[in-house]
Amino acid sequence: METKREKIRRAFRGNPQLRVGMVMLLVLLVVAVFANVLSPYDPYKLSNDLVSAPSSAHLLGTDHLGRDVLSMLLYGAKVSLMVGTISALIAAVIGTLLGGVAGFFGGKADTIFGGFINVFMMMPTFFLILIVVALFGSGMVKVMVVIGLTSWVGNAKLMRAQALSLRERTFIKSAEAVGESKLKILFRHVVPNGIFPIIANTTMGVASAILTESSLAFLGLGDPNIISWGQIIQNGKAYFLSGWWICLFAGLAIIYTVITFYLLGDGLNRILSPKLRGV
Amino acid sequence: MAILSLHDVCVTYRSSGKDVHAINHVSLDVEKNESLGIVGESGSGKTTLIMAILRLLNPKSTTVTGQILLDGEDILTMPDERLSEIRWQEMAIVFQKAMNALSPVHKVGKFIGDLYRVHVPKATNAEIRSRIEETFELVNLPKRIYDLYPHELSGGMLQRVSIAMSLILDPKLLIMDEATTALDVVTQNQILEEIKHLEEERGITRIMITHDMSVVASSCKNVAVLYAGSLMETGPVEKVLVEPIHPYTQGLVDSFPTFATDTHEPLKSIGGSLPNLADLPKGCVFAPRCPKACDICFQTPPEMKEYPGGRRAACHLAGGASHEE
Amino acid sequence: MKSENMSRPVLTCEEVCRYYKKKEKHIRDDGTVAKTSLVKAVDGISFQLAPGEILGVIGESGCGKSTLGRLLVRLEKTSSGSVLLDGENVDQMIRADRLGFRRQIQMVFQNPFDTFDPRYTVEKILVGTMKLHGIGSSAGERRELALEKLTAAGLLPAEDFLRRFPHELSGGQLQRISILRSMLLSPKVLVADEPVSMLDISIRADIINLIYDTARSEGAAAVFISHDITTTRYIADRIAVMYLGRIVELGTADEVALHPMHPYTEALISNCSSIDPRDRRPVIQIKGEPPSPVDIPPGCPFAPRCPRATAECSATEQTLKECNGRLVRCSKVTG
Numbered sequence: 001m002e003t004k005r006e007k008i009r010r011a012f013r014g015n016p017q018l019r020v021g022m023v024m025l026l027v028l029l030v031v032a033v034f035a036n037v038l039s040p041y042d043p044y045k046l047s048n049d050l051v052s053a054p055s056s057a058h059l060l061g062t063d064h065l066g067r068d069v070l071s072m073l074l075y076g077a078k079v080s081l082m083v084g085t086i087s088a089l090i091a092a093v094i095g096t097l098l099g100g101v102a103g104f105f106g107g108k109a110d111t112i113f114g115g116f117i118n119v120f121m122m123m124p125t126f127f128l129i130l131i132v133v134a135l136f137g138s139g140m141v142k143v144m145v146v147i148g149l150t151s152w153v154g155n156a157k158l159m160r161a162q163a164l165s166l167r168e169r170t171f172i173k174s175a176e177a178v179g180e181s182k183l184k185i186l187f188r189h190v191v192p193n194g195i196f197p198i199i200a201n202t203t204m205g206v207a208s209a210i211l212t213e214s215s216l217a218f219l220g221l222g223d224p225n226i227i228s229w230g231q232i233i234q235n236g237k238a239y240f241l242s243g244w245w246i247c248l249f250a251g252l253a254i255i256y257t258v259i260t261f262y263l264l265g266d267g268l269n270r271i272l273s274p275k276l277r278g279v
Numbered sequence: 280m281a282i283l284s285l286h287d288v289c290v291t292y293r294s295s296g297k298d299v300h301a302i303n304h305v306s307l308d309v310e311k312n313e314s315l316g317i318v319g320e321s322g323s324g325k326t327t328l329i330m331a332i333l334r335l336l337n338p339k340s341t342t343v344t345g346q347i348l349l350d351g352e353d354i355l356t357m358p359d360e361r362l363s364e365i366r367w368q369e370m371a372i373v374f375q376k377a378m379n380a381l382s383p384v385h386k387v388g389k390f391i392g393d394l395y396r397v398h399v400p401k402a403t404n405a406e407i408r409s410r411i412e413e414t415f416e417l418v419n420l421p422k423r424i425y426d427l428y429p430h431e432l433s434g435g436m437l438q439r440v441s442i443a444m445s446l447i448l449d450p451k452l453l454i455m456d457e458a459t460t461a462l463d464v465v466t467q468n469q470i471l472e473e474i475k476h477l478e479e480e481r482g483i484t485r486i487m488i489t490h491d492m493s494v495v496a497s498s499c500k501n502v503a504v505l506y507a508g509s510l511m512e513t514g515p516v517e518k519v520l521v522e523p524i525h526p527y528t529q530g531l532v533d534s535f536p537t538f539a540t541d542t543h544e545p546l547k548s549i550g551g552s553l554p555n556l557a558d559l560p561k562g563c564v565f566a567p568r569c570p571k572a573c574d575i576c577f578q579t580p581p582e583m584k585e586y587p588g589g590r591r592a593a594c595h596l597a598g599g600a601s602h603e604e
Numbered sequence: 605m606k607s608e609n610m611s612r613p614v615l616t617c618e619e620v621c622r623y624y625k626k627k628e629k630h631i632r633d634d635g636t637v638a639k640t641s642l643v644k645a646v647d648g649i650s651f652q653l654a655p656g657e658i659l660g661v662i663g664e665s666g667c668g669k670s671t672l673g674r675l676l677v678r679l680e681k682t683s684s685g686s687v688l689l690d691g692e693n694v695d696q697m698i699r700a701d702r703l704g705f706r707r708q709i710q711m712v713f714q715n716p717f718d719t720f721d722p723r724y725t726v727e728k729i730l731v732g733t734m735k736l737h738g739i740g741s742s743a744g745e746r747r748e749l750a751l752e753k754l755t756a757a758g759l760l761p762a763e764d765f766l767r768r769f770p771h772e773l774s775g776g777q778l779q780r781i782s783i784l785r786s787m788l789l790s791p792k793v794l795v796a797d798e799p800v801s802m803l804d805i806s807i808r809a810d811i812i813n814l815i816y817d818t819a820r821s822e823g824a825a826a827v828f829i830s831h832d833i834t835t836t837r838y839i840a841d842r843i844a845v846m847y848l849g850r851i852v853e854l855g856t857a858d859e860v861a862l863h864p865m866h867p868y869t870e871a872l873i874s875n876c877s878s879i880d881p882r883d884r885r886p887v888i889q890i891k892g893e894p895p896s897p898v899d900i901p902p903g904c905p906f907a908p909r910c911p912r913a914t915a916e917c918s919a920t921e922q923t924l925k926e927c928n929g930r931l932v933r934c935s936k937v938t939g
Contacts, residue, residue, distance in 0.1 A: 170714075170715045173674075179733075193722070493879045496881040534806045536835050546838065552776075
């Protein structure tokens with residue numbers, strides 16, 4: 001029998017997406033955690049070097065308030081990762097619950113919840129977010145919750161499909177025959193056995209949430225008190241040609257992060273092959 | 280003349296860094312028009328053997344040595360084009376879950392027609408249709424099946440379609456891998472009768488893989504008993520199943536309840552389980568489970584010896600003469 | 605043997621029916637196409653099971669025996685009719701005390717490879733069941749009990765088995781664990797739905813022996829559902845033959861298997877192949893396909909394929925009547 005270690009090793013072999021994704025993620029994590037150590041300057045510190053090009057003093061230049069772009073990017077990593085992860089997790093939990101209940105209980109539950117899922121799918125979620133943020137303000141927490149509350153549909157559909165198929169499996173019927181309550185079966189057996197595609201989807205959801213947050217910040221609807229990449233771009237928009245480094249590097253940071261999570265998600269999807277289930 | 284001849288065939292594949300010996304030194308002759316049943320537990324290697332014969336094993340991960348001669352031609356060394364020719368035209372296979380063999384989004388007739396056209400590219404639509412309908416008649420299927428989808432057919436009908444598909448190019452050799460296991464007893468018997476009839480009519484030789492020996496007993500001429508990738512015993516069905524030479528065959532026969540089985544006695548079975556194919560025992564591969572095993576059985580693998588009546592068995596304990604009460 | 609006279613049956617079925625409506629196109633025997641279907645999976649099953657008795661239920665695919673099994677353990681609700689456990693209606697029992705009900709009737713499933721959550725070890729499976737039903741007062745005690753039961757079922761070394769996952773075990777081992785898990789709850793009735801059909805013939809004997817021995821030693825009654833007549837005859841006291849959702853014959857195992865009376869039973873028995881190639885008993889051929897329980901024809905459902913059928917058979921509903929100490933649903937036999 002293969003040990004867990006051998007299984008994990010095999011999961012990585014022939015899966016460059018996963019390997020590269022994990023390395024990139026590691027870099028991001030290190031940056032996010034050690035931002036204050038790694039940054040050459042305090043990102044909030046204003047200086048007199050307004051919109052100065054990349055130089056030996058400021059590796060990636062400064063913005064219109066003299067703030068070091070590199071330092072801002074490093075601090076911004078933390079915000080992006082946090083917003084991305086928490087929003088995606090909220091979406092995962094909501095989606096799993098709704099989809100699981102709809103698919104597993106079927107009948108009326110599916111008509112109600114399944115219908116709700118379908119209706120929600122039709123909604124232009126980004127506009128919904130815009131409206132909510134415009135009406136209720138744009139603190140970071142609010143942004144995270146709003147993104148989470150609007151991007152759960154994919155997860156719900158995945159979980160519903162999983163629940164529908166798992167419902168017919170013998171071990172689910174056997175759990176019922178032994179006396180487990182339906183609710184317990186949903187949480188102890190259906191969700192854990194059906195969660196894999198949602199994990200992969202949520203990973204990609206992190207990338208999507210980061211993009212959404214950046215877009216909000218870019219539109220001026222982000223939290224003005226924190227440093228976020230989208231916000232850097234928003235500020236740098238006015239200096240698009242004269243201070244191209246502001247938008248460019250922030251944009252690249254976003255791209256890098258999005259690629260990281262897409263690779264991770266893709267790599268995880270490849271592990272979905274049945275042989276490796278149960279790692 | 281043997282239509283299919285296996286000479287010292289071995290199949291090994293690598294798994295988790297070890298060599299798994301799925302088939303070990305199997306030599307077997309299938310005579311023309313003499314149906315053969317290959318029996319053994321799940322995991323004995325029955326399907327692997329068939330896959331090797333059809334050359335469907337992945338060459339990157341599996342090694343097949345020895346010779347497999349179809350009417351004198353070695354399947355293992357023939358060029359790919361020749362292999363594509365003989366597949367389906369000279370040698371055809373029917374699998375267990377018939378519905379998985381058919382495309383769910385094509386009507387049955389269209390699907391078979393496409394298959395036919397691969398081998399006979401110049402055939403016209405009319406020719407194909409009439410050939411298919413002819414074959415349907417052979418297996419007692421109504422003609423209207425041509426225009427139906429697989430999900431509209433019952434299990435028995437699907438299996439018959441599978442069989443029809445295999446017969447359409449008039450193969451010499453028909454291999455059925457647990458083809459009737461998923462069917463109920465009545466349909467199974469019907470289909471077996473139809474096949475036996477067809478064999479006689481068209482000179483087809485059938486090889487049946489099954490773990491259900493009653494099917495072999497009622498429909499095959501010869502039987503080969505496979506265990507953990509090695510042949511244990513071969514011979515005519517009425518000799519091997521009535522008076523087995525090999526203890527494994529005896530064990531298999533004993534574990535079959537009949538209407539005469541004493542209900543007050545526990546049912547007999549063969550204790551233990553299949554050996555690890557990556558780590559085969561030193562001597563006879565069945566010795567660990569054999570009720571009659573003795574020292575030599577654990578030391579040296581027995582050789583396949585000939586016995587009267589066209590029988591062969593690989594067992595140290597069988598006498599040189601025929602096995603008598 | 606006469607079921608009506610037993611002291612108190614542990615399990616009773618009273619005109620149990622299970623119908624489904626399906627929006628599915630299907631082809632009738634006469635070739636016409638129907639748009640929706642009423643599937644009468646189980647159509648009026650009545651029988652009584654004495655405590656400790658083993659009842660075999662045989663029939664081909666589509667006869668409703670598996671549906672019946674699920675109705676008995678209340679994995680599905682009856683459309684009409686009732687299932688009584690020790691005289692009490694199971695619908696009420698399950699509403700009043702779900703766990704209590706489950707302890708009284710258990711099921712062993714056809715597919716041992718899928719009977720357990722692939723993520724759970726054997727220990728978690730067994731101990732989980734015990735915990736759920738309050739068996740054993742501590743984790744240590746439950747573990748000890750699990751080891752004891754594994755050993756008794758021949759799964760040795762028991763310690764080793766506790767750590768294993770389902771995909772590491774063979775079909776025979778898994779089915780043993782399924783049986784022993786069910787018996788942990790000391791049920792009054794064990795329903796075995798084709799417990800060996802997915803297992804190799806050489807290990808079926810062990811599982812049959814285990815079911816028989818455990819049921820007998822615990823005094824549990826059993827319903828043994830199978831399409832394998834020889835095995836059913838071996839293990840069962842009485843046999844019920846099902847066809848298209850109805851019982852067509854009910855009698856002692858030997859009687860039904862060796863001297864069948866209903867034409868369908870006769871044909872079925874004759875189609876059981878023997879392993880002896882010299883056995884050349886005539887096989888009764890039944891024409892046509894095995895039926896599907898969709899749009900069942902009026903009168904006797906077997907009439908279209910019955911070698912003895914006459915026009916009268918399709919016109920009159922057949923009922924179970926007593927004949928020679930047995931129940932048979934055929935006017936040609938019972939008169």
